[in-house]
Amino acid sequence: MVRRLVAGVLAVGALLGGAVLVGSGPAEAKTAAVSDTLLPGQKLMTLQSIKSASGVFTLTMQRSGNVTLFQRGVAQPLWTSGTYRPGSVLVMAADGTMRIIYGRTQIWSMGAASPQAKLVLPNTGLLAIYNTRGKAVWNRHMVIGTLMVGAMLHAPDALGRDVTMYSLDHIYTLKVLTNGNMVFQKNGTTVLWSTGKTQYPESFANIDPNGTFGTYNRDGEGTWDFATHRPGTVVQIRNDGHFLLINGRTVVKMFV
The missing domain is CATH 2.90.10.10 (Bulb-type lectin domain)
Known part of the structure:
Protein backbone atom coordinates (compact mmCIF):
# COMPACT_ATOMS: atom_id res chain seq x y z
CA MET A 1 0.00 0.00 0.00
CA HIS A 141 7.70 22.22 6.84
CA MET A 142 5.14 22.09 9.67
CA VAL A 143 2.23 20.03 10.98
CA ILE A 144 0.57 21.68 13.98
CA GLY A 145 -1.23 19.75 16.70
CA THR A 146 -2.73 16.86 14.72
CA LEU A 147 -1.34 14.56 12.03
CA MET A 148 -4.33 13.45 9.97
CA VAL A 149 -4.58 10.54 7.54
CA GLY A 150 -2.56 11.36 4.43
CA ALA A 151 -0.35 14.06 6.00
CA MET A 152 3.32 13.15 6.23
CA LEU A 153 6.35 13.85 8.39
CA HIS A 154 9.59 13.74 6.44
CA ALA A 155 13.28 13.59 7.29
CA PRO A 156 15.57 16.26 5.78
CA ASP A 157 16.65 15.48 2.23
CA ALA A 158 18.33 17.18 -0.73
CA LEU A 159 15.03 18.62 -1.99
CA GLY A 160 14.21 20.28 1.33
CA ARG A 161 11.09 18.18 1.96
CA ASP A 162 11.49 17.91 5.74
CA VAL A 163 8.27 18.20 7.75
CA THR A 164 8.11 18.38 11.56
CA MET A 165 5.06 18.14 13.82
CA TYR A 166 4.59 20.74 16.58
CA SER A 167 2.32 21.11 19.57
CA LEU A 168 0.16 24.25 19.42
CA ASP A 169 2.57 26.06 21.76
CA HIS A 170 5.60 24.80 19.73
CA ILE A 171 7.26 23.35 22.84
CA TYR A 172 6.93 19.69 21.80
CA THR A 173 7.95 18.29 18.43
CA LEU A 174 7.76 14.98 16.60
CA LYS A 175 10.25 14.62 13.77
CA VAL A 176 12.05 12.09 11.61
CA LEU A 177 15.80 12.63 11.86
CA THR A 178 18.23 12.39 8.95
CA ASN A 179 19.09 8.81 9.99
CA GLY A 180 15.41 7.72 9.98
CA ASN A 181 14.87 7.71 13.74
CA MET A 182 11.55 9.32 14.73
CA VAL A 183 11.89 11.28 17.98
CA PHE A 184 9.51 13.13 20.29
CA GLN A 185 11.27 16.09 21.90
CA LYS A 186 10.74 18.93 24.34
CA ASN A 187 12.24 22.32 23.46
CA GLY A 188 14.09 20.74 20.55
CA THR A 189 16.70 19.12 22.78
CA THR A 190 15.24 16.69 25.34
CA VAL A 191 14.26 13.35 23.76
CA LEU A 192 11.15 11.95 25.49
CA TRP A 193 10.55 9.01 23.11
CA SER A 194 11.98 7.53 19.92
CA THR A 195 11.53 4.54 17.61
CA GLY A 196 15.24 3.75 17.86
CA LYS A 197 15.29 2.89 14.15
CA THR A 198 18.35 4.41 12.50
CA GLN A 199 20.34 4.01 9.27
CA TYR A 200 17.32 4.85 7.10
CA PRO A 201 18.00 8.23 5.43
CA GLU A 202 15.17 10.12 3.70
CA SER A 203 12.55 8.26 5.74
CA PHE A 204 9.01 9.51 6.32
CA ALA A 205 6.14 8.84 8.73
CA ASN A 206 2.36 8.84 8.39
CA ILE A 207 -0.82 7.26 9.67
CA ASP A 208 -2.78 5.28 7.10
CA PRO A 209 -6.58 5.01 6.70
CA ASN A 210 -6.61 1.75 8.69
CA GLY A 211 -5.05 3.42 11.73
CA THR A 212 -1.47 2.18 11.37
CA PHE A 213 1.12 4.77 12.38
CA GLY A 214 4.55 4.02 11.02
CA THR A 215 7.88 5.07 9.54
CA TYR A 216 9.09 4.05 6.10
CA ASN A 217 12.40 4.20 4.28
CA ARG A 218 12.99 6.02 0.98
CA ASP A 219 11.65 2.98 -0.93
CA GLY A 220 8.41 2.91 1.05
CA GLU A 221 9.37 -0.14 3.12
CA GLY A 222 8.23 -0.13 6.75
CA THR A 223 10.86 0.36 9.46
CA TRP A 224 8.55 0.76 12.49
CA ASP A 225 4.81 0.78 13.11
CA PHE A 226 1.99 0.68 15.63
CA ALA A 227 -1.29 -0.75 14.33
CA THR A 228 -4.45 0.47 16.05
CA HIS A 229 -6.86 -1.39 13.69
CA ARG A 230 -9.15 1.62 14.05
CA PRO A 231 -9.79 3.52 10.80
CA GLY A 232 -9.82 7.27 11.21
CA THR A 233 -7.24 7.35 14.02
CA VAL A 234 -5.01 10.44 14.08
CA VAL A 235 -1.78 11.45 15.84
CA GLN A 236 -1.85 14.30 18.35
CA ILE A 237 0.76 16.27 20.27
CA ARG A 238 -0.71 18.28 23.13
CA ASN A 239 0.61 21.24 25.07
CA ASP A 240 0.74 19.09 28.23
CA GLY A 241 3.42 16.92 26.60
CA HIS A 242 1.16 14.00 25.68
CA PHE A 243 1.95 12.28 22.38
CA LEU A 244 -0.89 9.94 21.48
CA LEU A 245 -3.07 8.22 18.90
CA ILE A 246 -6.72 9.18 19.16
CA ASN A 247 -9.89 7.94 17.47
CA GLY A 248 -12.75 10.38 17.93
CA ARG A 249 -12.59 11.05 21.66
CA THR A 250 -10.97 7.73 22.52
CA VAL A 251 -7.26 7.63 23.30
CA VAL A 252 -6.05 4.46 21.59
CA LYS A 253 -2.36 4.72 22.50
CA MET A 254 -0.34 7.14 24.61
CA PHE A 255 3.40 7.06 23.90
CA VAL A 256 4.28 9.70 26.50
Missing part, protein backbone atom coordinates in the same frame (compact mmCIF):
# COMPACT_ATOMS: atom_id res chain seq x y z
CA VAL A 2 2.84 2.38 0.92
CA ARG A 3 4.64 1.60 -2.38
CA ARG A 4 1.49 2.50 -4.32
CA LEU A 5 1.13 5.76 -2.36
CA VAL A 6 4.71 6.80 -3.09
CA ALA A 7 4.39 5.86 -6.75
CA GLY A 8 1.17 7.84 -7.04
CA VAL A 9 2.80 10.94 -5.57
CA LEU A 10 5.71 10.76 -8.01
CA ALA A 11 3.52 10.14 -11.04
CA VAL A 12 1.19 13.11 -10.85
CA GLY A 13 1.91 16.27 -12.89
CA ALA A 14 1.31 19.90 -12.13
CA LEU A 15 -1.27 21.35 -14.55
CA LEU A 16 -2.16 25.02 -14.22
CA GLY A 17 -5.57 26.46 -13.46
CA GLY A 18 -6.98 29.24 -11.30
CA ALA A 19 -8.21 29.92 -7.80
CA VAL A 20 -11.94 30.24 -7.20
CA LEU A 21 -14.00 32.01 -4.55
CA VAL A 22 -15.99 29.69 -2.33
CA GLY A 23 -19.75 29.94 -2.88
CA SER A 24 -22.81 27.79 -2.43
CA GLY A 25 -22.81 26.67 -6.05
CA PRO A 26 -21.06 26.92 -9.45
CA ALA A 27 -22.88 30.16 -10.29
CA GLU A 28 -21.05 31.90 -7.45
CA ALA A 29 -17.55 30.81 -8.51
CA LYS A 30 -15.25 33.66 -9.59
CA THR A 31 -11.65 33.76 -10.76
CA ALA A 32 -9.28 35.00 -8.08
CA ALA A 33 -7.50 38.32 -8.64
CA VAL A 34 -4.09 37.05 -7.49
CA SER A 35 -1.96 34.19 -8.83
CA ASP A 36 0.25 33.36 -5.83
CA THR A 37 -2.34 33.67 -3.03
CA LEU A 38 -5.49 32.02 -1.73
CA LEU A 39 -7.46 34.56 0.26
CA PRO A 40 -10.00 33.61 2.96
CA GLY A 41 -12.94 31.93 1.25
CA GLN A 42 -11.05 30.98 -1.92
CA LYS A 43 -10.53 27.44 -3.15
CA LEU A 44 -8.77 25.23 -5.69
CA MET A 45 -10.86 22.70 -7.57
CA THR A 46 -9.56 19.90 -9.81
CA LEU A 47 -6.56 21.00 -11.93
CA GLN A 48 -6.67 24.54 -10.55
CA SER A 49 -3.50 26.11 -9.18
CA ILE A 50 -1.74 29.03 -7.63
CA LYS A 51 1.87 29.70 -8.59
CA SER A 52 4.74 31.87 -7.43
CA ALA A 53 5.16 35.19 -9.23
CA SER A 54 8.31 33.80 -10.86
CA GLY A 55 6.37 30.80 -12.20
CA VAL A 56 8.92 28.40 -10.70
CA PHE A 57 6.63 26.88 -8.05
CA THR A 58 3.07 25.61 -8.57
CA LEU A 59 0.49 24.33 -6.07
CA THR A 60 -2.19 22.24 -7.80
CA MET A 61 -5.27 20.25 -6.85
CA GLN A 62 -4.71 17.09 -8.88
CA ARG A 63 -7.40 14.88 -10.42
CA SER A 64 -6.60 12.32 -7.70
CA GLY A 65 -7.56 14.75 -4.92
CA ASN A 66 -3.91 15.09 -3.87
CA VAL A 67 -2.60 18.64 -3.58
CA THR A 68 0.99 18.92 -4.83
CA LEU A 69 3.70 21.56 -4.75
CA PHE A 70 6.13 21.25 -7.66
CA GLN A 71 9.26 23.16 -8.59
CA ARG A 72 9.87 23.65 -12.29
CA GLY A 73 12.47 21.16 -13.55
CA VAL A 74 12.19 18.88 -10.48
CA ALA A 75 10.36 15.58 -11.02
CA GLN A 76 9.40 14.91 -7.41
CA PRO A 77 6.93 17.11 -5.50
CA LEU A 78 8.34 19.27 -2.71
CA TRP A 79 5.16 18.83 -0.67
CA THR A 80 1.87 16.92 -0.95
CA SER A 81 -1.33 16.72 1.07
CA GLY A 82 -1.33 12.92 0.73
CA THR A 83 -5.07 12.89 0.06
CA TYR A 84 -6.44 10.71 -2.74
CA ARG A 85 -10.14 11.33 -3.25
CA PRO A 86 -11.02 12.57 -6.75
CA GLY A 87 -13.35 15.55 -6.76
CA SER A 88 -11.95 17.07 -3.56
CA VAL A 89 -11.55 20.83 -3.15
CA LEU A 90 -8.81 22.76 -1.33
CA VAL A 91 -10.34 25.60 0.71
CA MET A 92 -8.64 28.46 2.51
CA ALA A 93 -11.06 28.79 5.40
CA ALA A 94 -11.88 32.07 7.13
CA ASP A 95 -10.50 30.73 10.43
CA GLY A 96 -6.99 30.49 8.95
CA THR A 97 -6.84 26.74 8.31
CA MET A 98 -6.34 25.15 4.92
CA ARG A 99 -8.84 22.34 4.35
CA ILE A 100 -9.60 19.65 1.82
CA ILE A 101 -13.31 19.03 1.41
CA TYR A 102 -14.99 16.13 -0.38
CA GLY A 103 -18.66 16.88 -0.88
CA ARG A 104 -19.62 18.23 2.53
CA THR A 105 -17.00 16.21 4.44
CA GLN A 106 -13.71 17.65 5.62
CA ILE A 107 -11.08 14.97 5.04
CA TRP A 108 -7.90 16.96 5.83
CA SER A 109 -6.82 20.21 7.43
CA MET A 110 -3.55 22.02 8.05
CA GLY A 111 -2.44 25.26 9.67
CA ALA A 112 -3.30 27.12 12.86
CA ALA A 113 -6.39 29.07 13.87
CA SER A 114 -5.80 32.62 12.69
CA PRO A 115 -8.91 34.44 11.41
CA GLN A 116 -8.65 35.94 7.91
CA ALA A 117 -5.20 34.48 7.26
CA LYS A 118 -4.17 33.77 3.67
CA LEU A 119 -2.16 31.08 1.88
CA VAL A 120 0.83 32.42 -0.10
CA LEU A 121 3.29 30.72 -2.48
CA PRO A 122 6.31 33.07 -2.68
CA ASN A 123 9.27 32.89 -5.05
CA THR A 124 11.23 30.94 -2.41
CA GLY A 125 8.75 28.04 -2.68
CA LEU A 126 8.06 28.19 1.06
CA LEU A 127 4.28 27.72 0.95
CA ALA A 128 2.91 29.42 4.06
CA ILE A 129 -0.18 30.78 5.81
CA TYR A 130 0.17 34.43 6.89
CA ASN A 131 -1.98 36.14 9.49
CA THR A 132 -3.36 39.66 9.12
CA ARG A 133 -0.15 41.09 10.65
CA GLY A 134 1.97 39.47 7.93
CA LYS A 135 3.44 36.78 10.21
CA ALA A 136 3.67 33.18 8.99
CA VAL A 137 1.66 30.93 11.33
CA TRP A 138 2.28 27.78 9.25
CA ASN A 139 4.59 26.71 6.43
CA ARG A 140 5.06 23.51 4.43
Whole structure:
Protein backbone atom coordinates (compact mmCIF):
# COMPACT_ATOMS: atom_id res chain seq x y z
CA MET A 1 0.00 0.00 0.00
CA VAL A 2 2.84 2.38 0.92
CA ARG A 3 4.64 1.60 -2.38
CA ARG A 4 1.49 2.50 -4.32
CA LEU A 5 1.13 5.76 -2.36
CA VAL A 6 4.71 6.80 -3.09
CA ALA A 7 4.39 5.86 -6.75
CA GLY A 8 1.17 7.84 -7.04
CA VAL A 9 2.80 10.94 -5.57
CA LEU A 10 5.71 10.76 -8.01
CA ALA A 11 3.52 10.14 -11.04
CA VAL A 12 1.19 13.11 -10.85
CA GLY A 13 1.91 16.27 -12.89
CA ALA A 14 1.31 19.90 -12.13
CA LEU A 15 -1.27 21.35 -14.55
CA LEU A 16 -2.16 25.02 -14.22
CA GLY A 17 -5.57 26.46 -13.46
CA GLY A 18 -6.98 29.24 -11.30
CA ALA A 19 -8.21 29.92 -7.80
CA VAL A 20 -11.94 30.24 -7.20
CA LEU A 21 -14.00 32.01 -4.55
CA VAL A 22 -15.99 29.69 -2.33
CA GLY A 23 -19.75 29.94 -2.88
CA SER A 24 -22.81 27.79 -2.43
CA GLY A 25 -22.81 26.67 -6.05
CA PRO A 26 -21.06 26.92 -9.45
CA ALA A 27 -22.88 30.16 -10.29
CA GLU A 28 -21.05 31.90 -7.45
CA ALA A 29 -17.55 30.81 -8.51
CA LYS A 30 -15.25 33.66 -9.59
CA THR A 31 -11.65 33.76 -10.76
CA ALA A 32 -9.28 35.00 -8.08
CA ALA A 33 -7.50 38.32 -8.64
CA VAL A 34 -4.09 37.05 -7.49
CA SER A 35 -1.96 34.19 -8.83
CA ASP A 36 0.25 33.36 -5.83
CA THR A 37 -2.34 33.67 -3.03
CA LEU A 38 -5.49 32.02 -1.73
CA LEU A 39 -7.46 34.56 0.26
CA PRO A 40 -10.00 33.61 2.96
CA GLY A 41 -12.94 31.93 1.25
CA GLN A 42 -11.05 30.98 -1.92
CA LYS A 43 -10.53 27.44 -3.15
CA LEU A 44 -8.77 25.23 -5.69
CA MET A 45 -10.86 22.70 -7.57
CA THR A 46 -9.56 19.90 -9.81
CA LEU A 47 -6.56 21.00 -11.93
CA GLN A 48 -6.67 24.54 -10.55
CA SER A 49 -3.50 26.11 -9.18
CA ILE A 50 -1.74 29.03 -7.63
CA LYS A 51 1.87 29.70 -8.59
CA SER A 52 4.74 31.87 -7.43
CA ALA A 53 5.16 35.19 -9.23
CA SER A 54 8.31 33.80 -10.86
CA GLY A 55 6.37 30.80 -12.20
CA VAL A 56 8.92 28.40 -10.70
CA PHE A 57 6.63 26.88 -8.05
CA THR A 58 3.07 25.61 -8.57
CA LEU A 59 0.49 24.33 -6.07
CA THR A 60 -2.19 22.24 -7.80
CA MET A 61 -5.27 20.25 -6.85
CA GLN A 62 -4.71 17.09 -8.88
CA ARG A 63 -7.40 14.88 -10.42
CA SER A 64 -6.60 12.32 -7.70
CA GLY A 65 -7.56 14.75 -4.92
CA ASN A 66 -3.91 15.09 -3.87
CA VAL A 67 -2.60 18.64 -3.58
CA THR A 68 0.99 18.92 -4.83
CA LEU A 69 3.70 21.56 -4.75
CA PHE A 70 6.13 21.25 -7.66
CA GLN A 71 9.26 23.16 -8.59
CA ARG A 72 9.87 23.65 -12.29
CA GLY A 73 12.47 21.16 -13.55
CA VAL A 74 12.19 18.88 -10.48
CA ALA A 75 10.36 15.58 -11.02
CA GLN A 76 9.40 14.91 -7.41
CA PRO A 77 6.93 17.11 -5.50
CA LEU A 78 8.34 19.27 -2.71
CA TRP A 79 5.16 18.83 -0.67
CA THR A 80 1.87 16.92 -0.95
CA SER A 81 -1.33 16.72 1.07
CA GLY A 82 -1.33 12.92 0.73
CA THR A 83 -5.07 12.89 0.06
CA TYR A 84 -6.44 10.71 -2.74
CA ARG A 85 -10.14 11.33 -3.25
CA PRO A 86 -11.02 12.57 -6.75
CA GLY A 87 -13.35 15.55 -6.76
CA SER A 88 -11.95 17.07 -3.56
CA VAL A 89 -11.55 20.83 -3.15
CA LEU A 90 -8.81 22.76 -1.33
CA VAL A 91 -10.34 25.60 0.71
CA MET A 92 -8.64 28.46 2.51
CA ALA A 93 -11.06 28.79 5.40
CA ALA A 94 -11.88 32.07 7.13
CA ASP A 95 -10.50 30.73 10.43
CA GLY A 96 -6.99 30.49 8.95
CA THR A 97 -6.84 26.74 8.31
CA MET A 98 -6.34 25.15 4.92
CA ARG A 99 -8.84 22.34 4.35
CA ILE A 100 -9.60 19.65 1.82
CA ILE A 101 -13.31 19.03 1.41
CA TYR A 102 -14.99 16.13 -0.38
CA GLY A 103 -18.66 16.88 -0.88
CA ARG A 104 -19.62 18.23 2.53
CA THR A 105 -17.00 16.21 4.44
CA GLN A 106 -13.71 17.65 5.62
CA ILE A 107 -11.08 14.97 5.04
CA TRP A 108 -7.90 16.96 5.83
CA SER A 109 -6.82 20.21 7.43
CA MET A 110 -3.55 22.02 8.05
CA GLY A 111 -2.44 25.26 9.67
CA ALA A 112 -3.30 27.12 12.86
CA ALA A 113 -6.39 29.07 13.87
CA SER A 114 -5.80 32.62 12.69
CA PRO A 115 -8.91 34.44 11.41
CA GLN A 116 -8.65 35.94 7.91
CA ALA A 117 -5.20 34.48 7.26
CA LYS A 118 -4.17 33.77 3.67
CA LEU A 119 -2.16 31.08 1.88
CA VAL A 120 0.83 32.42 -0.10
CA LEU A 121 3.29 30.72 -2.48
CA PRO A 122 6.31 33.07 -2.68
CA ASN A 123 9.27 32.89 -5.05
CA THR A 124 11.23 30.94 -2.41
CA GLY A 125 8.75 28.04 -2.68
CA LEU A 126 8.06 28.19 1.06
CA LEU A 127 4.28 27.72 0.95
CA ALA A 128 2.91 29.42 4.06
CA ILE A 129 -0.18 30.78 5.81
CA TYR A 130 0.17 34.43 6.89
CA ASN A 131 -1.98 36.14 9.49
CA THR A 132 -3.36 39.66 9.12
CA ARG A 133 -0.15 41.09 10.65
CA GLY A 134 1.97 39.47 7.93
CA LYS A 135 3.44 36.78 10.21
CA ALA A 136 3.67 33.18 8.99
CA VAL A 137 1.66 30.93 11.33
CA TRP A 138 2.28 27.78 9.25
CA ASN A 139 4.59 26.71 6.43
CA ARG A 140 5.06 23.51 4.43
CA HIS A 141 7.70 22.22 6.84
CA MET A 142 5.14 22.09 9.67
CA VAL A 143 2.23 20.03 10.98
CA ILE A 144 0.57 21.68 13.98
CA GLY A 145 -1.23 19.75 16.70
CA THR A 146 -2.73 16.86 14.72
CA LEU A 147 -1.34 14.56 12.03
CA MET A 148 -4.33 13.45 9.97
CA VAL A 149 -4.58 10.54 7.54
CA GLY A 150 -2.56 11.36 4.43
CA ALA A 151 -0.35 14.06 6.00
CA MET A 152 3.32 13.15 6.23
CA LEU A 153 6.35 13.85 8.39
CA HIS A 154 9.59 13.74 6.44
CA ALA A 155 13.28 13.59 7.29
CA PRO A 156 15.57 16.26 5.78
CA ASP A 157 16.65 15.48 2.23
CA ALA A 158 18.33 17.18 -0.73
CA LEU A 159 15.03 18.62 -1.99
CA GLY A 160 14.21 20.28 1.33
CA ARG A 161 11.09 18.18 1.96
CA ASP A 162 11.49 17.91 5.74
CA VAL A 163 8.27 18.20 7.75
CA THR A 164 8.11 18.38 11.56
CA MET A 165 5.06 18.14 13.82
CA TYR A 166 4.59 20.74 16.58
CA SER A 167 2.32 21.11 19.57
CA LEU A 168 0.16 24.25 19.42
CA ASP A 169 2.57 26.06 21.76
CA HIS A 170 5.60 24.80 19.73
CA ILE A 171 7.26 23.35 22.84
CA TYR A 172 6.93 19.69 21.80
CA THR A 173 7.95 18.29 18.43
CA LEU A 174 7.76 14.98 16.60
CA LYS A 175 10.25 14.62 13.77
CA VAL A 176 12.05 12.09 11.61
CA LEU A 177 15.80 12.63 11.86
CA THR A 178 18.23 12.39 8.95
CA ASN A 179 19.09 8.81 9.99
CA GLY A 180 15.41 7.72 9.98
CA ASN A 181 14.87 7.71 13.74
CA MET A 182 11.55 9.32 14.73
CA VAL A 183 11.89 11.28 17.98
CA PHE A 184 9.51 13.13 20.29
CA GLN A 185 11.27 16.09 21.90
CA LYS A 186 10.74 18.93 24.34
CA ASN A 187 12.24 22.32 23.46
CA GLY A 188 14.09 20.74 20.55
CA THR A 189 16.70 19.12 22.78
CA THR A 190 15.24 16.69 25.34
CA VAL A 191 14.26 13.35 23.76
CA LEU A 192 11.15 11.95 25.49
CA TRP A 193 10.55 9.01 23.11
CA SER A 194 11.98 7.53 19.92
CA THR A 195 11.53 4.54 17.61
CA GLY A 196 15.24 3.75 17.86
CA LYS A 197 15.29 2.89 14.15
CA THR A 198 18.35 4.41 12.50
CA GLN A 199 20.34 4.01 9.27
CA TYR A 200 17.32 4.85 7.10
CA PRO A 201 18.00 8.23 5.43
CA GLU A 202 15.17 10.12 3.70
CA SER A 203 12.55 8.26 5.74
CA PHE A 204 9.01 9.51 6.32
CA ALA A 205 6.14 8.84 8.73
CA ASN A 206 2.36 8.84 8.39
CA ILE A 207 -0.82 7.26 9.67
CA ASP A 208 -2.78 5.28 7.10
CA PRO A 209 -6.58 5.01 6.70
CA ASN A 210 -6.61 1.75 8.69
CA GLY A 211 -5.05 3.42 11.73
CA THR A 212 -1.47 2.18 11.37
CA PHE A 213 1.12 4.77 12.38
CA GLY A 214 4.55 4.02 11.02
CA THR A 215 7.88 5.07 9.54
CA TYR A 216 9.09 4.05 6.10
CA ASN A 217 12.40 4.20 4.28
CA ARG A 218 12.99 6.02 0.98
CA ASP A 219 11.65 2.98 -0.93
CA GLY A 220 8.41 2.91 1.05
CA GLU A 221 9.37 -0.14 3.12
CA GLY A 222 8.23 -0.13 6.75
CA THR A 223 10.86 0.36 9.46
CA TRP A 224 8.55 0.76 12.49
CA ASP A 225 4.81 0.78 13.11
CA PHE A 226 1.99 0.68 15.63
CA ALA A 227 -1.29 -0.75 14.33
CA THR A 228 -4.45 0.47 16.05
CA HIS A 229 -6.86 -1.39 13.69
CA ARG A 230 -9.15 1.62 14.05
CA PRO A 231 -9.79 3.52 10.80
CA GLY A 232 -9.82 7.27 11.21
CA THR A 233 -7.24 7.35 14.02
CA VAL A 234 -5.01 10.44 14.08
CA VAL A 235 -1.78 11.45 15.84
CA GLN A 236 -1.85 14.30 18.35
CA ILE A 237 0.76 16.27 20.27
CA ARG A 238 -0.71 18.28 23.13
CA ASN A 239 0.61 21.24 25.07
CA ASP A 240 0.74 19.09 28.23
CA GLY A 241 3.42 16.92 26.60
CA HIS A 242 1.16 14.00 25.68
CA PHE A 243 1.95 12.28 22.38
CA LEU A 244 -0.89 9.94 21.48
CA LEU A 245 -3.07 8.22 18.90
CA ILE A 246 -6.72 9.18 19.16
CA ASN A 247 -9.89 7.94 17.47
CA GLY A 248 -12.75 10.38 17.93
CA ARG A 249 -12.59 11.05 21.66
CA THR A 250 -10.97 7.73 22.52
CA VAL A 251 -7.26 7.63 23.30
CA VAL A 252 -6.05 4.46 21.59
CA LYS A 253 -2.36 4.72 22.50
CA MET A 254 -0.34 7.14 24.61
CA PHE A 255 3.40 7.06 23.90
CA VAL A 256 4.28 9.70 26.50
